[in-house]
Amino acid sequence: MKNTLLEHWRVSTFRLAMLFGVLFIIGNVALLNLIYWQTSSYLVHRIDDSIYTMSANFKNLSPEKVLIQVNDALEYDLRKSNLYGLFSADKKVISGNMDSFPNGLSVDGKIHQFAHRGISPYLPNGAAPADVTNSNIGLARALVQRLPNNDILIIGRDFTQLAEIKAIILNALIGSGAVILFIGLLSGFALSLSPLRRINAIRTTSRRIMQGELSMRMPVSNRHDELDMLATIVNTMLEEIERLLTEVKSVTDTLAHDLRTPLTRLRLMLYRAQQQLPSDNPQHYLLENALTETDALLGRFRALLRISEIENRHRKSGFKSINPSDVLHQLIELFEPLAEDASVTLSLQCDATDNIDADPDLLFEAISNLVDNAIKFTPVGGSVLIQLSQPNDTPRIDIIDTGCGIPIAEREAVLLRFHRSNQPGLHQEKEGYGLGLSIVAAVVRLHGFSLQFQEAETGTHLTVLCTRE
Numbered sequence: 019m020k021n022t023l024l025e026h027w028r029v030s031t032f033r034l035a036m037l038f039g040v041l042f043i044i045g046n047v048a049l050l051n052l053i054y055w056q057t058s059s060y061l062v063h064r065i066d067d068s069i070y071t072m073s074a075n076f077k078n079l080s081p082e083k084v085l086i087q088v089n090d091a092l093e094y095d096l097r098k099s100n101l102y103g104l105f106s107a108d109k110k111v112i113s114g115n116m117d118s119f120p121n122g123l124s125v126d127g128k129i130h131q132f133a134h135r136g137i138s139p140y141l142p143n144g145a146a147p148a149d150v151t152n153s154n155i156g157l158a159r160a161l162v163q164r165l166p167n168n169d170i171l172i173i174g175r176d177f178t179q180l181a182e183i184k185a186i187i188l189n190a191l192i193g194s195g196a197v198i199l200f201i202g203l204l205s206g207f208a209l210s211l212s213p214l215r216r217i218n219a220i221r222t223t224s225r226r227i228m229q230g231e232l233s234m235r236m237p238v239s240n241r242h243d244e245l246d247m248l249a250t251i252v253n254t255m256l257e258e259i260e261r262l263l264t265e266v267k268s269v270t271d272t273l274a275h276d277l278r279t280p281l282t283r284l285r286l287m288l289y290r291a292q293q294q295l296p297s298d299n300p301q302h303y304l305l306e307n308a309l310t311e312t313d314a315l316l317g318r319f320r321a322l323l324r325i326s327e328i329e330n331r332h333r334k335s336g337f338k339s340i341n342p343s344d345v346l347h348q349l350i351e352l353f354e355p356l357a358e359d360a361s362v363t364l365s366l367q368c369d370a371t372d373n374i375d376a377d378p379d380l381l382f383e384a385i386s387n388l389v390d391n392a393i394k395f396t397p398v399g400g401s402v403l404i405q406l407s408q409p410n411d412t413p414r415i416d417i418i419d420t421g422c423g424i425p426i427a428e429r430e431a432v433l434l435r436f437h438r439s440n441q442p443g444l445h446q447e448k449e450g451y452g453l454g455l456s457i458v459a460a461v462v463r464l465h466g467f468s469l470q471f472q473e474a475e476t477g478t479h480l481t482v483l484c485t486r487e
Contacts, residue, residue, distance in 0.1 A: 032210035039202025043195045050194075054187045058180050062159065065175050066129055069161050072100065073173045081167045088113050088171075101134070101158050103172035116172065125170055127163045131177065134158045157181055216245055232260040278319045285312040336377040342413055342484065343368045343406055345382050350404070353389050362393050363401040371408040374484045376465050384461035388417045388480055391455070396421035396477065413484040420477040 076087055088102045092115055095102075103116035111117065120132045134156055160174020219237045226234045235256060236249035292305040350366050357364035385404075392402040400420040407414055462469045462482060472479035 030213075032206040035206035035209055036202050039198055039206075042198045042202070046194050046198065047191060050187050050191050054184060057183055061177070061180055061183075065159050065177060069129060069159065069174055073161050073163075076171060076173065081165060081169060084165060084169070084171060085113055099176045101160055101172060101174040101176060103160075103170075105170040105172070107168040107170070109170065112169065114172070119170070119172075123162055123172075125162050125164050127161070129159055129161050129174075131157065131159045134176075213245065220245075220249065227256065232256065232263060278316065281312060281316055281319070285309060285316065288312060336379060337375055338378070339373045340376055340378050340381075341373050342371060342376075342381070342415060345378055345385065346404055346406055346415070349382060349385055349389060352386070353393065356390075357393050357402065360393055360396070361398040362396050364389075364393065364404075365401065366404045366406075368406040369408060371406060371413040372411075374413055376484070380461045380464065384458045385415065385417070385482070387455065387458050388482075392417055392419035392421065392478065395419070400477070415482040415484070416472070416479065417481075418474065418477065418479045423474065423476065423478050424471070426471075 072091070075091070076084055079087060085104060088104050091100065092102055098115075101114075101116060103114035103119070104112040105114075105119050106112055109119035111119075116134070120134060123130055123132055156176055156178035157180060158174050159177050160172045162170065162172050165171055216237065216239065223234050223236055235253045238246050238249045238253070288305055288308050292302055292309065295302045295305070346366055346368060350364065354364055389402065389404065396402055396419045402420075403416075403418045405416040405418070407416070459469060465484070467485055468483045470481045470483065472481055
């Protein structure tokens with residue numbers, strides 16, 4: 019799930035959808051805040067007007083008539099939303115529906131907004147303050163003025179509806195934000211499915227190209243969008259790269275093929291000339307050296323043609339389901355005498371593994387090259403171990419020796435054609451053309467496997483991962 023979310027997040031369409039969702043939420047917050055501000059301003063204005071209208075009824079009244087007017091106003095206040103409070107100079111309740119004088123309220127003849135503990139039942143003249151029926155804190159706006167006899171008159175209206183409106187707007191904000199976020203996620207997932215499918219197709223094609231299938235091309239749809247434009251550019255580059263590589267390979271293959279015949283004839287003539295000379299003749303030794311060098315040249319050309327054959331996938335038809343242990347047992351039988359002659363211990367450890375889709379002859383050839391190199395560069399008394407295992411459901415073949423090892427800086431270079439290690443004295447007594455690991459790399463690419471160098475305290479540790487696509 020985490021990887022799926024990460025893949026979707028990497029798609030620009032998904033991020034764009036989420037960005038629009040966030041922008042919509044921000045816009046929604048701004049809009050609802052504007053609505054709240056406009057509504058509260060309108061309500062405040064309307065309430066203030068009604069307060070001034072109510073206070074007009076108390077204008078120029080004597081204290082006795084003010085008390086009568088407060089009682090009458092409370093009696094006819096059917097909605098129970100108005101606040102009336104008549105307090106003595108020391109702020110004790112005389113009459114009204116307020117149980118106490120609000121703290122911090124200034125007596126300056128102006129309208130103030132304050133918190134109150136709810137509207138008390140009607141308090142007639144001389145009655146004791148009753149318990150508050152609503153203990154919830156509410157808002158009120160009221161005009162506070164001092165009467166000629168120093169009594170204090172509060173005329174106002176309950177303003178709790180503003181808090182209710184604020185709660186409604188907040189709930190609307192949370193609800194709409196959740197809906198917008200859900201729609202953004204849903205649309206982001208939906209919109210990113212198609213690009214993800216196309217990206218996965220491009221990724222699969224790229225892997226096949228990296229494995230040597232230069233004839234593959236990036237998929238192009240009919241949308242003519244940025245992915246199609248990029249794929250078209252990459253396909254043009256691939257066509258040019260394939261053309262150049264084909265020209266270079268054709269020159270190499272042509273030279274190897276055309277020179278092999280005259281070299282074979284040259285070797286035959288050298289051999290005949292050598293046979294006509296007595297063995298103690300100095301010319302006989304020179305001809306023997308010439309034959310050795312000619313054989314080396316022919317070996318190089320055969321290896322080049324072999325690599326070309328493998329890379330051109332002429333042997334793809336030989337693939338079938340095999341168990342790698344069968345190939346390794348055949349290989350041990352072949353190399354045990356060679357290891358004994360070199361005084362090297364050759365051993366095999368095989369675990370049970372699944373079958374793999376491979377060409378048994380090519381796989382045998384590749385592993386043979388690795389084992390041959392391991393025996394060749396392992397000193398007397400050393401060991402070469404071949405392991406077959408299947409960690410993480412992937413069969414793997416490990417070749418571990420106690421030889422001189424391959425420097426880290428040369429591990430990629432040794433897979434190239436004609437490369438031989440620069441370690442002093444390493445190849446002084448070792449025959450080779452620098453093409454063995456190139457053949458191994460070509461076989462591994464053909465099968466879709468991977469060849470990895472592992473860290474080892476001594477010698478070389480090579481792993482062939484038989485990845486199943």
